[in-house]
Amino acid sequence: MVDLYICVPDSRAALAWYVEHLGARVSVEPMVGEDGSVGHCEFTAFGGRVMMSDEFEAFDVAAPLPDRGAAVTLVVSADDLDSLANSVSAGGARITRGPEPGGPTGRILVFRDPFGHRWMVLG
The missing domain is CATH 3.30.720.110 (Signal recognition particle alu RNA binding heterodimer, srp9/1)
Structure with missing residues (x-):
């Protein structure tokens, strides 16, 4: 099993989507920073753990561009x-x-x- 860590533009919306459409289960509720952004949350799906955050420019963490080919x-x-x-x-x-x-x-x-x-x- 491999754990994944993904970045999305809006972790709250993504978490709700993954629960509704992938059958995911929230395992760690969103941890929200002072600026309102989600620094970390987790869900389980397909037998594995997925960790997720909003984008963080200061740490060079960005979500994929939907109109561009996927790197991963x-x-x-x-x-x-x-x-x-x-x-x-x-x-x-x-x-x-x-x-x-x-x-x-x-x-x-x-x-x-x-x-x-x-x-x-x-x-």
Whole structure:
């Protein structure tokens, strides 16, 4: 298992989206700084832990640009790719592949969430 740490423009909105559309569970509530930004929160999804924060220019931490190609793909596994595709699509994610047969990986679903992160889900 690998823990992930991602950055988004708005952690509160992203956390709500991940709970609603990925079935995530909040494990650490947002820790809010004096300026109102979220410095840290955590959720569990797909059997792993994802830590998240808002952007912090002082620490050179920035969210991905949704209109640009992804530098990183978050690869996870799930059982029901069809239901997941319906859920993320309803939430505004852009599906770029599948769900469809994915060769030796079984089935595959690839999408960009509304916060710019690219997910590859194997099932």
